[in-house]
Amino acid sequence: MNIIAPAGNFERFYAAIKAGADEIYMGIKGFGARRNADNFTLTEYKEAIDYAHERGTKVLLTLNTVMMDNEIEALYMNLKALYEHGLDAVIVQDMGFFKFVKENFPNLEIHGSTQMTVANYVEANYLKSIGFSRVVLPREMSYEEIKSIREKTDIELEIFVSGSICISYSGNCYMSSFIGGRSGNRGMCAQPCRKTYKTEDGEEGYLLSPKDQFLGFEEVQKLKEIGVESIKLEGRMKDPNYVFETVSYYKSLIAGVDKEERTSSLFNRGYAKGYFSENRDDLMNSNYASSLGKNIGIVFGKELELEDRVVLGDGILYLSKDFEKLGGGYINKIEIKGKNGFSKEANVGDTIILLQPPKGAKYVFKSYAKEVNDDVESSMKKADKLLDIDMKFEARVGKKAKLEITAINNRNEKVVIDIETENNIELAQKKSTTEEVVKEKLSENGDTTFWAKDIQVTLDENCFIPLSVIKSLKREGTEKLKIKLIESYKRVAPTKQFILTSKEIIVKDPIFSAIVSNKEQEEVLRELGIKKIYQKGYDVAREGNLNEIDLSSKLATNLYQILENNNSVVTLGWNLNITNRYALYQLETIKNLDTVILSPELSYNRIKEIGETRVKKAILGYSRPRGMYIELPLFKNKCEVIENEQGDKFTAIQNELGNTEIYLAKPLNILNDRKYLSEIGISEIVMEFTFENAEEIKEVVERLGVYEAYNYEKGVF
Numbered sequence: 108m109n110i111i112a113p114a115g116n117f118e119r120f121y122a123a124i125k126a127g128a129d130e131i132y133m134g135i136k137g138f139g140a141r142r143n144a145d146n147f148t149l150t151e152y153k154e155a156i157d158y159a160h161e162r163g164t165k166v167l168l169t170l171n172t173v174m175m176d177n178e179i180e181a182l183y184m185n186l187k188a189l190y191e192h193g194l195d196a197v198i199v200q201d202m203g204f205f206k207f208v209k210e211n212f213p214n215l216e217i218h219g220s221t222q223m224t225v226a227n228y229v230e231a232n233y234l235k236s237i238g239f240s241r242v243v244l245p246r247e248m249s250y251e252e253i254k255s256i257r258e259k260t261d262i263e264l265e266i267f268v269s270g271s272i273c274i275s276y277s278g279n280c281y282m283s284s285f286i287g288g289r290s291g292n293r294g295m296c297a298q299p300c301r302k303t304y305k306t307e308d309g310e311e312g313y314l315l316s317p318k319d320q321f322l323g324f325e326e327v328q329k330l331k332e333i334g335v336e337s338i339k340l341e342g343r344m345k346d347p348n349y350v351f352e353t354v355s356y357y358k359s360l361i362a363g364v365d366k367e368e369r370t371s372s373l374f375n376r377g378y379a380k381g382y383f384s385e386n387r388d389d390l391m392n393s394n395y396a397s398s399l400g401k402n403i404g405i406v407f408g409k410e411l412e413l414e415d416r417v418v419l420g421d422g423i424l425y426l427s428k429d430f431e432k433l434g435g436g437y438i439n440k441i442e443i444k445g446k447n448g449f450s451k452e453a454n455v456g457d458t459i460i461l462l463q464p465p466k467g468a469k470y471v472f473k474s475y476a477k478e479v480n481d482d483v484e485s486s487m488k489k490a491d492k493l494l495d496i497d498m499k500f501e502a503r504v505g506k507k508a509k510l511e512i513t514a515i516n517n518r519n520e521k522v523v524i525d526i527e528t529e530n531n532i533e534l535a536q537k538k539s540t541t542e543e544v545v546k547e548k549l550s551e552n553g554d555t556t557f558w559a560k561d562i563q564v565t566l567d568e569n570c571f572i573p574l575s576v577i578k579s580l581k582r583e584g585t586e587k588l589k590i591k592l593i594e595s596y597k598r599v600a601p602t603k604q605f606i607l608t609s610k611e612i613i614v615k616d617p618i619f620s621a622i623v624s625n626k627e628q629e630e631v632l633r634e635l636g637i638k639k640i641y642q643k644g645y646d647v648a649r650e651g652n653l654n655e656i657d658l659s660s661k662l663a664t665n666l667y668q669i670l671e672n673n674n675s676v677v678t679l680g681w682n683l684n685i686t687n688r689y690a691l692y693q694l695e696t697i698k699n700l701d702t703v704i705l706s707p708e709l710s711y712n713r714i715k716e717i718g719e720t721r722v723k724k725a726i727l728g729y730s731r732p733r734g735m736y737i738e739l740p741l742f743k744n745k746c747e748v749i750e751n752e753q754g755d756k757f758t759a760i761q762n763e764l765g766n767t768e769i770y771l772a773k774p775l776n777i778l779n780d781r782k783y784l785s786e787i788g789i790s791e792i793v794m795e796f797t798f799e800n801a802e803e804i805k806e807v808v809e810r811l812g813v814y815e816a817y818n819y820e821k822g823v824f
Contacts, residue, residue, distance in 0.1 A: 108331050108338060108361050111167070111265060112354045115146060115343035120155055122347035125490040126354035130165040130337070131155075132198060135185060149185055153192045157593050161556050163494040165195035165517050171220035173201045173292045173706065175713050176687045180606060183211065190215055193596025195517060198243070200278060200292070203689030209238045210605035214598060216240045221267065222278035222292065226252075227650045228259035230666045235262035237693075243339065245647070246272055246320065247382045247738040252650035254333050263336040268322040269353060269370065270341020272381055272390075274300045274315050275735035275769075279646045279682055281708070282734035285771055286755065290708050290823040292684055300735075301396040304749045304757075306742065312393035314741070314749060315769075318377035324365040326383055331361065348483045349373045355486075372476035373483075374398045387739060395430045400474035409461045410444060411471055417441065417459070418452040422475025425468040433465040435474060493558035496588070498549055501565045502532045502540075502572055510549075512584050514557070514592055522595050524588045528576055535571035542566055548577040555585045607688050609718030612788040617781060619728070619808075622662060622795040631801045635808045639791070644668060645764065646682050646736040652764060669697055678702040678791075681727050682736075686713065691720045704793055707732070707775065710822030715787045725791035726784060729807055730775045731758075731798075732817065737767040746798070760798065770797060777819055778811040 112128035114120035196216035219242040241263035305311040377392040424435040444458040502508040620639035641662035648667035663669035664680035681704040702723040
């Protein structure tokens with residue numbers, strides 16, 4: 108089982124390598140689902156690839172966002188440079204970018220991002236059939252669902268085991284996009300889930316903020332037993348100490364060592380098992396959304412009975428009963444109740460005397476754990492990942508001594524170096540060189556990044572080899588091996604570039620269609636003359652709810668629904684995030700696909716750039732925009748209105764599966780733009796109705812309602 112670690116900059120990259128990560132996922136500046144991370148320039152990325160390959164670690168490029176046509180094409184030169192330099196794999200969300208990569212760089216592994224929300228074996232097998240080698244399953248999957256998928260597919264599976272959880276399905280969150288034009292699907296999420304909200308009943312807090320995920324020994328062993336190939340850690344924007352400690356912890360678990368975790372002492376906004384088990388009652392943390400550290404006790408006057416150990420140099424935060432920050436600092440004096448003088452430390456159960464707790468302080472959190480940080484930093488300084496090598500040394504009197512060094516690169520290819528001494532080996536005048544001495548000198552690591560796993564030595568009796576010669580032979584050999592090893596990853600890209608040119612748009616006469624949530628809405632629409640009516644579906648087809656997916660529906664709102672559909676003509680829903688001609692070109696291969704509702708994150712100008720396509724293009728003309736699709740019943744009421752700090756209101760509905768869907772109050776409405784939509788190649792204008800009544804539907808259809816374009820006019824970041 109591999110461990111996949113994050114790196115948002117060189118510090119985190121080195122921390123992950125030193126801790127022993129098998130693979131590292133990292134972005135290039137300007138792209139990927141963590142565009143706010145430092146990320147790497149092209150030159151830095153090449154340097155990182157070489158550094159990783161020298162130590163047997165793979166590098167995975169994160170380009171896991173939805174893209175526009177010009178962005179896909181603009182990536183070619185950078186991707187070509189990294190491909191030729193030895194990049195191991197690319198992680199993608201966009202089906203169009205997948206097509207572009209597959210055609211232009213046929214030998215590059217492609218992994219399906221968790222942003223694709225591939226949540227069942229049918230979708231996983233489909234990705235395998237078109238050229239993906241791995242899929243990262245959604246965080247919302249239970250162990251039983253992961254196990255079921257593993258039994259029905261042979262594509263590599265990657266599972267998140269720790270780190271931040273998006274409350275909405277990744278790839279199906281549009282809250283940031285619709286509120287402020289910052290798309291989570293494009294790596295620019297403003298994290299509205301980490302803000303405070305209040306309900307009409309007066310409940311207030313971080314109502315959409317989940318705890319972080321942290322799976323332990325039992326869960327990792329289960330994943331290992333069923334044959335999951337890779338476990339993944341989140342944290343491209345976390346501290347290097349966090350990265351090193353968390354990678355080290357999971358390396359131990361994979362090796363079968365059940366050790367105490369210390370990650371929660373380095374970053375902590377609450378931890379839970381996520382969705383791994385069926386019990387998900389403790390997943391949310393409505394009290395706070397940022398890392399405050401560990402709660403070490405409740406304040407009584409100036410006394411604090413400790414629930415965790417403290418030492419001089421620890422950082423603490425004072426919090427009110429509502430978890431408001433009231434102040435804090437570093438501990439420079441510890442007074443334990445009942446003891447004379449001051450101490451350097453205090454343990455669980457000790458009561459310490461606080462010097463000046465702020466007025467209103469109730470909780471004390473340890474925000475900086477000095478002992479853990481000191482230990483991690485010390486370990487990191489001494490650690491390095493070494494690549495296993497085999498050595499064969501042969502020395503015959505009267506001939507030059509030979510050293511053969513063999514390494515295996517990440518593509519399972521042998522890299523071999525043969526080197527020999529300048530002079531012939533002489534007979535020993537006094538003490539001959541022994542096999543043990545040769546092995547000892549060859550096994551010394553020195554400043555190399557190699558570990559001699561197996562050393563075979565063949566010597567003539569009574570031969571003498573100066574120790575300096577053995578050391579020099581090894582030093583020169585490992586230096587040449589490093590160069591040859593790095594070169595073994597290089598390859599040449601095909602000379603012919605695959606590009607889809609934009610075809611001239613044919614003006615259409617678009618029809619109006621509708622998506623409905625109930626029979627009453629359908630009846631009203633038919634009376635109003637709307638003939639093409641779809642039934643609302645579920646955004647995600649989870650392995651555990653496949654029997655709930657309507658395969659007779661002419662609208663597919665997940666990949667499973669179109670792959671297994673019973674109809675000869677099917678429309679693909681807007682939540683599949685189709686934003687470019689390459690994606691439409693790839694989807695043409697699905698035989699029953701007739702129409703695609705383009706992503707509402709596209710601007711009109713971007714739609715024009717797509718040009719004419721074989722499949723018909725539809726657009727969401729009216730909708731109460733759905734901001735989130737959440738695998739939890741978040742609120743006690745089936746329908747709940749919540750409000751953010753800015754006064755924006757949202758309606759949260761619990762659907763038949765017990766999941767929460769959150770809708771913006773102000774409807775999207777571009778129905779008045781019908782003439783312009785015809786000119787940019789739109790064949791169908793879709794009206795999506797959720798909880799509208801008959802009068803509201805009539806207002807929309809007959810009088811077209813109030814115009815609100817959201818992202819269609821300005822686009823998204």
